[in-house]
Amino acid sequence: MKTTLNREAIIRLCERVEGAQTRAYAIPKLTDEYPSMTMADGYAIQTELRKRFIEQGHKLVGWKAGLTSRAKMKQMGVDQPSIGFLTDKMSRPENSVISTSDLVHPRVECEIAFVTRERLVGPGCTAEDVLQATDYVLPAIEVIDSRFSGFKFDLESVVADNGSSARFVGGGRPRYVDELDLPTIGAVLEKNGEIVEMGAAAAVMDHPAAAVAMLVNILAEMGEELPAGSFVMSGGITAAVAVSPGDHVIARFQELGSISVRFGE
Amino acid sequence: MDQDLINSLGDELYSAFLTRSTITPLTGRGLDITLEQAYKIQQRFIACRLEAGETVVGKKIGVTSKPVQQFLGVYQPDFGILTSGMQIAGDNVIDLDGLIQPKAEAELAFVLKEDLNGPGITAMDVIRATDYVVPCFEIVDSRITDWKIRIEDTVADNASCGVYVLGDVKGDPRKLDLTLAGMVLYKNGELYSTSVGAAVQGSPANAVAWLANTLGELGIPFKAGEVILSGSQSELVAVQHGDELECNVGGLGRCKVKFSGRSAV
Numbered sequence: 001m002k003t004t005l006n007r008e009a010i011i012r013l014c015e016r017v018e019g020a021q022t023r024a025y026a027i028p029k030l031t032d033e034y035p036s037m038t039m040a041d042g043y044a045i046q047t048e049l050r051k052r053f054i055e056q057g058h059k060l061v062g063w064k065a066g067l068t069s070r071a072k073m074k075q076m077g078v079d080q081p082s083i084g085f086l087t088d089k090m091s092r093p094e095n096s097v098i099s100t101s102d103l104v105h106p107r108v109e110c111e112i113a114f115v116t117r118e119r120l121v122g123p124g125c126t127a128e129d130v131l132q133a134t135d136y137v138l139p140a141i142e143v144i145d146s147r148f149s150g151f152k153f154d155l156e157s158v159v160a161d162n163g164s165s166a167r168f169v170g171g172g173r174p175r176y177v178d179e180l181d182l183p184t185i186g187a188v189l190e191k192n193g194e195i196v197e198m199g200a201a202a203a204v205m206d207h208p209a210a211a212v213a214m215l216v217n218i219l220a221e222m223g224e225e226l227p228a229g230s231f232v233m234s235g236g237i238t239a240a241v242a243v244s245p246g247d248h249v250i251a252r253f254q255e256l257g258s259i260s261v262r263f264g265e
Numbered sequence: 266m267d268q269d270l271i272n273s274l275g276d277e278l279y280s281a282f283l284t285r286s287t288i289t290p291l292t293g294r295g296l297d298i299t300l301e302q303a304y305k306i307q308q309r310f311i312a313c314r315l316e317a318g319e320t321v322v323g324k325k326i327g328v329t330s331k332p333v334q335q336f337l338g339v340y341q342p343d344f345g346i347l348t349s350g351m352q353i354a355g356d357n358v359i360d361l362d363g364l365i366q367p368k369a370e371a372e373l374a375f376v377l378k379e380d381l382n383g384p385g386i387t388a389m390d391v392i393r394a395t396d397y398v399v400p401c402f403e404i405v406d407s408r409i410t411d412w413k414i415r416i417e418d419t420v421a422d423n424a425s426c427g428v429y430v431l432g433d434v435k436g437d438p439r440k441l442d443l444t445l446a447g448m449v450l451y452k453n454g455e456l457y458s459t460s461v462g463a464a465v466q467g468s469p470a471n472a473v474a475w476l477a478n479t480l481g482e483l484g485i486p487f488k489a490g491e492v493i494l495s496g497s498q499s500e501l502v503a504v505q506h507g508d509e510l511e512c513n514v515g516g517l518g519r520c521k522v523k524f525s526g527r528s529a530v
Contacts, residue, residue, distance in 0.1 A: 181515065184513050186462065187447070188444075198460055199460065200447025202447070253445065
């Protein structure tokens with residue numbers, strides 16, 4: 001991957017994204033100012049953001065793969081997946097009320113998450129390697145929040161914005177992967193009692209473990225690895241659904257139970 | 266509309282079926298056909314097939330899921346009769362030479378071990394009376410030119426039924442989560458779409474109960490041994506010579522079909 005931005009520009013854009021994330025306001029997409037910004041620049045900004053959060057005492061708990069299903073790529077108008085980091089500050093318990101006053105455009109999606117018991121190192125990481133290194137899988141709801149105004153963005157800006165990561169909820173029923181046929185796991189996303197999205201896990205790169213392998217290989221390009229004990233979300237099975245205060249969302253999964261959350265002011 | 270006209274329209278559909286040709290939509294002829302009359306036309310169409318030596322082997326529910334409703338612009342379910350000539354057995358190769366303008370749908374079939382006489386049937390009765398469920402493909406086909414159908418057209422045309430293929434795996438519905446079972450559809454080895462049982466009336470068992478009650482009102486029973494196709498969980502898939510489709514239902518298994526030959530349109 002090749003960066004085009006100098007160190008000063010990366011720090012400036014990182015501060016812009018950090019401000020939008022922590023104070024919940026929308027900013028224009030970064031490519032408005034830097035039209036030739038690359039994916040490598042996006043990841044350099046994201047890495048800077050991660051360092052800042054860790055310096056502030058946030059704990060890195062894992063990673064997320066984003067834009068891994070055709071439904072999501074179509075919704076966002078992009079053609080390749082991306083990754084983002086997850087910290088303890090983004091985690092919310094199931095059955096809780098998630099505040100929306102500190103979010104810009106919150107939307108939810110349902111995913112299969114992996115918890116690893118061995119480190120994973122790319123390049124060349126495969127879905128099989130991921131399954132071997134997995135402690136257990138569980139269902140998750142991800143709350144994504146693009147900080148870009150008017151839903152106008154491109155992949156470079158989204159990557160700099162940490163893949164729109166905002167909040168996540170792990171829960172439901174943990175399972176060993178060898179007891180499941182992951183691609184055929186069905187999922188239903190309900191908002192206020194109505195089914196709004198449906199799909200099966202194969203929607204995520206034919207197999208959710210393939211999305212995790214892709215994530216490990218992107219980490220390798222950045223000179224990093226996925227440590228044992230990581231929590232990794234493999235990407236939305238369905239398109240994302242907008243939420244507002246008062247909404248109640250349930251994700252129901254075959255074999256993996258369900259996760260319920262409410263949204264407040 | 267008198268019985269002579271009903272008979273004549275039923276005969277016209279049967280003739281189109283026999284000659285693999287299409288006719289203009291019945292609803293476009295200024296006849297003001299009601300749904301009840303459309304079902305009478307269907308009865309005549311089926312009576313012609315039975316007179317030619319076929320037997321009734323089951324029923325199908327159509328227009329149950331959102332993708333199919335959107336494709337057809339029809340927002341209520343309907344039903345048709347399955348006859349012995351519609352079953353494709355053996356090597357699961359579908360000869361397109363026998364069809365007009367086929368499209369495939371992946372769904373779940375229920376094979377009954379007890380009669381069900383509606384009205385008053387619940388989803389629990391459906392599971393009780395089911396011998397086994399099996400993943401299947403229904404190949405819908407329309408005798409109406411260019412699929413330009415309103416609900417009355419498809420009802421008269423036996424719910425656009427063409428042929429169907431049952432998979433080899435049989436599942437006990439008491440051991441399955443029919444609502445949340447994923448439905449993964451592959452075309453020529455590539456992921457085509459994913460869905461879940463809930464796509465059909467909230468659950469395939471609900472769709473079967475709906476049909477038992479709807480037919481019960483008309484004095485038509487479900488018989489032990491009959492096959493009930495519960496409605497498409499997938500989008501309609503256009504197929505041509507050489508295509509291979511596979512559907513994989515979570516917790517249940519696969520059904521595969523190949524297509525050869527050339528349909529009329």
